[in-house]
Amino acid sequence: MRRERVRDLLTRVADGSVPVESALASLAQEPTESLGFATIDHHRALRQGFPEVIYGAGKSTEQLVAIAQRIAGRGDGVLATRVPDASISALLDTLPGAEHNALARTVLLRSSSPTATARRTVLIVTAGTSDLPVAEEAAVTAEAMGCLADRLTDVGVAGIHRLLSKRGALDEASVIIVVAGMDGALASVVGGLVRVPVIAVPTSVGYGASFGGIAPLLTMLNSCAAGVTVVNIDNGFGAAVAAARILHGSTE
Amino acid sequence: MRRERVRDLLTRVADGSVPVESALASLAQEPTESLGFATIDHHRALRQGFPEVIYGAGKSTEQLVAIAQRIAGRGDGVLATRVPDASISALLDTLPGAEHNALARTVLLRSSSPTATARRTVLIVTAGTSDLPVAEEAAVTAEAMGCLADRLTDVGVAGIHRLLSKRGALDEASVIIVVAGMDGALASVVGGLVRVPVIAVPTSVGYGASFGGIAPLLTMLNSCAAGVTVVNIDNGFGAAVAAARILHGSTE
Amino acid sequence: MRRERVRDLLTRVADGSVPVESALASLAQEPTESLGFATIDHHRALRQGFPEVIYGAGKSTEQLVAIAQRIAGRGDGVLATRVPDASISALLDTLPGAEHNALARTVLLRSSSPTATARRTVLIVTAGTSDLPVAEEAAVTAEAMGCLADRLTDVGVAGIHRLLSKRGALDEASVIIVVAGMDGALASVVGGLVRVPVIAVPTSVGYGASFGGIAPLLTMLNSCAAGVTVVNIDNGFGAAVAAARILHGSTE
Amino acid sequence: MRRERVRDLLTRVADGSVPVESALASLAQEPTESLGFATIDHHRALRQGFPEVIYGAGKSTEQLVAIAQRIAGRGDGVLATRVPDASISALLDTLPGAEHNALARTVLLRSSSPTATARRTVLIVTAGTSDLPVAEEAAVTAEAMGCLADRLTDVGVAGIHRLLSKRGALDEASVIIVVAGMDGALASVVGGLVRVPVIAVPTSVGYGASFGGIAPLLTMLNSCAAGVTVVNIDNGFGAAVAAARILHGSTE
Amino acid sequence: MRRERVRDLLTRVADGSVPVESALASLAQEPTESLGFATIDHHRALRQGFPEVIYGAGKSTEQLVAIAQRIAGRGDGVLATRVPDASISALLDTLPGAEHNALARTVLLRSSSPTATARRTVLIVTAGTSDLPVAEEAAVTAEAMGCLADRLTDVGVAGIHRLLSKRGALDEASVIIVVAGMDGALASVVGGLVRVPVIAVPTSVGYGASFGGIAPLLTMLNSCAAGVTVVNIDNGFGAAVAAARILHGSTE
């Protein structure tokens, strides 16, 4: 159960609108659930504000469906990332009302109860068109976590005026996620322009000495703009969770 | 000039306590200053809330002293990191009132004017005793940036009860910096326990297949706890700046 | 011929129930057998307690069948790992009574004679669902070698309570195999909790800076829990043989 | 407190030779102790059979002495590895009766109470003379953990008869630690000759494409002899702890 | 034109059996021939004793056929390696009498004139069955270059008696090519047993930390048996040419 639902439940117990026994039953659900091939961490919604997210790569359709059903049953919503094409329709059948984002490769079922929202904006900036799938994974995840997500697309440093002409968007964001492959230089330039947290996501876009994303990863780790942090190559999901950690921390 | 000083100045202009011409003179200082071997970015204090920090490694004592004098002249304080032993006394002579932290290898001159403080805590967690210099660099930097810094030392996962018995400290922090070498596994465990932002700093502590910090760097980039972000190996400074970006963003 | 069969044979010669000439014929079989493309090490069953195991990857169906026939002919059982899909039915036809484990990609024909069993348990712990094929390869191998195999699944450190709630299973094992991809941090935590031998198997599960398993491999080699040993990436087979070396050594 | 001491204490309580209050006082010592720069895991002796071992590299003499004093105070002995030359005499002064092994770079204070011994032999085999410091670290550690340690020196595979002529020693060992740099091939040959556990330690001995031990590390991870496990480069300490885990597991 | 053909031609000119003008015409052929997409080095047969060998990978069938025709036209034979499956029949049609070796992926047209043969033996030793394609490429190449090729198969060091029982074959060879993947340890053992040149070929056989052949490559470069030389991963062709350089050098 998400933190806000527990808080709401406790409030109702306090004001008498929910009897103690009923609240107890809700809270008494097991924090973990074993499916044999998976051990679901239901406690995560309470501990970290969102249920365990399902990483789709390498899981069979049967496994995905079974895990999604159990998480959905708790009522806090479901997010699956890197969903293999072959599993999408089965997952959508399992989760009525869920949304599929083809570019992001995600399936999202929103929570059935109102959720706390961060009311502040994550701006997702991409260096090139090919970085979009990773950026979109970040955007879907940020929204699933209750944040607002804006995009600024294809503003790589080879034509720096494209970025500089968007200073307004940069200044209005509360957190900025920079998604870039090849030289990854965009993260340093953005990091030097703004004061807010900047999370850099290297992508595997490129060829040759890009080495599947190692080049932008190293660029970002060595950013001459201080205070830029980095997540794994192509990990749009992780960047958005980091953004949500920041925004929720400052609104509670 | 730091943002808060400019804000203060403008407020005084608005209420008539400072004449326009006087304020203009203060604001008319050049945003960059060239020393031949360096181009100081004085605009950084306004843009990012703290003056350019001096990275001491590879600079001569003469260069360090000259740069420090120019930055100090603006009145927003000075921080130098990785200061070579041979340059410390010259730097302390140049900056009366500055503090030297031998473990962190820093020299810090606090701002002559009151600074905005974040009033929230960065908790710096280390896996082992040998990670302390990097942790201390983070602590000094965080304090220079107006944050509070707490420490939790030598709580690596080989004795997980050491960490678990400190849940209280973890729960009270607004941002957590995890400093770890060798297997770097502490970042994942902490990331799974808390909801706030976790910034991981791999250290070059270790030997053999640690490869000067590559092992914990990769561990942290691949953290199974979502939303953990990473900075460069041994980069305690960068982690603290990232924490300050987070905390200042949420207090303004 | 396995050690226990030779020991049994010698015992019968000693008590007169088997004539010397008959025993001699059994023992006179060549220790190696050449098939042109392979040189089978029949002596391994006697030297190391189990016949040469067939590594299926990169071998044609014809080669697999021919090698399996020769090993089966000695009566000590057959184990083939990494069996290509295209070779499974031919192999099962060749080895009547053999069992195919699809997840583990193994074909196992148990020994026709009773084998010494270790009577002690190898516990195979996995960090995530995607690590299961490697874990299952370990389980099948351990059982083929006469050990008992238990499983603890999907207890990665991002939700450490999942592992801590299973202290009982950890404490009862005689050897623990930890199978983990991504950050590989589970090995260090388990290594710190128990006193028995811990064998870590990094998996190629993950993406980006996981580099096909290098990240968890380095994590495990640098484990801050002393005495954790490591096998090759995805090498569930090797981990189980190491466990069998340990358990058989202590029961003879 | 070591497991055997606790067991002994409980036995005496049971037979009345130690009063409950006195036993309680002994058991009531804190499981962890904080020195500011270190958090000592006193519980390790009970949990894993030997007190926390002090890794000397990167620690100041003051830190080493302080940690050693606290561990020694519990009466279960002290082992420090990789002790810097400059700290040796201070450490020996701090620990009366401690032994310094210059080749192994260790300082060992034996337990003041009798300890459980494994009564079985770890054979430490080295490929070349330059591998001796790592081998000796393993030997000292094994003995500190209550095992017997034998050596077989300079029997690399370039002259395979040197190894084959020692089959007797190989056959008598309960666990074999193979220490080798350069090509690391010795581990595979030994692994193929024996049935007992083989733990391989790559060393940084060599030059050029040895890459500080990466070459033998990879050789050992890819050993064609099944069931060979590997520890970090130059980690003689870890190999011995792994051996002790094996031998103690089988004697309890 | 091969060296021996030129030598023969000159001999006949000397004894008058071939007129000067006729010999001149034969010798006046261009040393290089341009096909637009390729510049054939016809001089190589004279300079190095065998025509330019065609590396098939990455070439279209049209390119392979055109190059093969031009080389065949000079009468010194043709060897193509790594021939793509799709190009085999076209190449065999182009080169009547050519032989296709499926395992080695070669097409060989022997020289139409008698060639100098080395009359001495290259022994090709393989560690495992999966190394056979590389070994067979070496064997075909060695024979094309006029050497005798023998094989010793699947004698890896995990069962060292398989190799030791073949000392006779090792002692009779003039050059030994060792083909091994995984740990590549066979090269060191063979190098220590014999006095003749040993050429090591690492193969990409293996998985995980084999890294596509880097592991055995490093093993072989660091061989503790002095004087073992190494060629590129999977380069059976290059090893055989090196062997031919040795054997022809010693017979002229």
Added chain:
Amino acid sequence: MRRERVRDLLTRVADGSVPVESALASLAQEPTESLGFATIDHHRALRQGFPEVIYGAGKSTEQLVAIAQRIAGRGDGVLATRVPDASISALLDTLPGAEHNALARTVLLRSSSPTATARRTVLIVTAGTSDLPVAEEAAVTAEAMGCLADRLTDVGVAGIHRLLSKRGALDEASVIIVVAGMDGALASVVGGLVRVPVIAVPTSVGYGASFGGIAPLLTMLNSCAAGVTVVNIDNGFGAAVAAARILHGSTE
């Protein structure tokens, strides 16, 4: 708009043949254009002399077509590289008059207005036949940028007379692009023979320890011939743009 078109327009304004308002309208087009998934840098033609080149890899046909239409609309021509096979016909339909080069994987629409040409020659030298696609990409790009392109094919250093016999072609070139895989040694030899700029392009041609082009990349970066510069692996496009930067710089 390309520089020369702007220069021409201004000249006409100066001589009265184009009214100011009309020129203004032409110049008033936006320097960037957003398509949602892409932000086209139309200013590049003016700033750098050629419109933004479309990198085809990783873009959908729809994206390629949309971007190409917008660039073509400005009248300065279009170049698309690494065009996926599936997008070629749609792109040719979109750009009437465009030319497809199958070997180079390019689609080129020449500018509708006369362009400044460099009138000097880029010589593209390749080591082997398999390097041709990269070389051809360079040639098409050089011609699109207004340079002349010559080729010298398959003159690798294993038969150095092939290169030395072409000294004339080398001496006549204004810039030389050396395209080579495997050992990449050709760049050093050419760099030592000529005085003009030499741009080296490593290719991913090769196998084993070529590591997808790392081997020739390192060779070229370490060239013992001073002043050889290097571009990314397989980056024929980048080498040609660098050549155009050189040649246009010297003709203006």
Added chain:
Amino acid sequence: MRRERVRDLLTRVADGSVPVESALASLAQEPTESLGFATIDHHRALRQGFPEVIYGAGKSTEQLVAIAQRIAGRGDGVLATRVPDASISALLDTLPGAEHNALARTVLLRSSSPTATARRTVLIVTAGTSDLPVAEEAAVTAEAMGCLADRLTDVGVAGIHRLLSKRGALDEASVIIVVAGMDGALASVVGGLVRVPVIAVPTSVGYGASFGGIAPLLTMLNSCAAGVTVVNIDNGFGAAVAAARILHGSTE
């Protein structure tokens, strides 16, 4: 002899001011000269416009002095780079009139005859103060080769206004050398701003995941600004020679 001196000599022979025999003697000097430990390429001055430059690292003072004497004897000047501190005074004694640049670690003796100069400017741009030694090596070399050298210092992208405010200097250069460590992002930004050739020099400035310059090297090889070329890490010398190749090519 430099090209211009030969050209001058031939002109004088043509006009009769130098007798044929005298010119012949000047031209008859050996193109190479062997010192036992070195083979000097005196032909380089004629072939490439400047005498062989002496790479000082790894050479003894005796070797440096001997080589410098021989090159100086030809009258075309001498440049030594990476001169060890211990060899400087001996070298200055050997070469009267030579200049030592401590930052660049060079010793330069200018040619005794007037040399062709390129009359155009190489602008050397550095990201940080620590990049200066490499930049200065480039500047000294460029001047030795007859080019003009300007500097733009410490304008890294973390404060992009520092660079943008210098557009004038960028626009006036004929070739730009960008020297940067850490993230190396400056090369991409400069490459996108200008039309002239941009040569990027990664430096080993940085720490951790900079890996001695690999990070900026990869950034530069993957530059999203087309046509940026790269030289080896810290190779200011090579970058300047590349610039001289460009500028001399366009002035002859």
Added chain:
Amino acid sequence: MRRERVRDLLTRVADGSVPVESALASLAQEPTESLGFATIDHHRALRQGFPEVIYGAGKSTEQLVAIAQRIAGRGDGVLATRVPDASISALLDTLPGAEHNALARTVLLRSSSPTATARRTVLIVTAGTSDLPVAEEAAVTAEAMGCLADRLTDVGVAGIHRLLSKRGALDEASVIIVVAGMDGALASVVGGLVRVPVIAVPTSVGYGASFGGIAPLLTMLNSCAAGVTVVNIDNGFGAAVAAARILHGSTE
């Protein structure tokens, strides 16, 4: 005992000039000798034609002296390589008549009995002056093994005429060792020019992306000249032993 000494001894037994008992005593010496820290392989002289060579790096003076004494006692000569400066005089005192080569870092005591010599020449070709120590190690080793050694120095491919003018020396050699750092391109050019065996030795000469010799190592492994073999970085010793294997093989 060397092969030739045993052969001589047997001949004398056959002709009666040495009594059987006396020969028996000579032959009865142990094939291995244990010094505790080393196990000397005295059998190597018989098996491979030269006694075990002492690798000096990492051995103490005491160890070096002790090993050298034992080997010298057998009368077949002693060779020590990589001898630390601090051990040289002790070693020379131990081995009266031994020669120290400072450049090669070797100490050589020639055999007290006449040795078989190969009577053919190993030509050692170096690319630059800094490669000389490795080349000299090769030369001393080759001579110790009974081969003739010639040198060709500083003929790198940046000035290819230096090499081409020495075709005579190349054509007269029986084996060629190419020693080169930086780009390592010399091996390919030499390999293409000659027919005899070419052994390539990469050196750690260079900087930046040379990576301590990895660059030339990869160049040489990927040589486009077929049949070039490679030894470890800086391994002049190994190259010479490989040459001796070739030359002795062809003379027996």
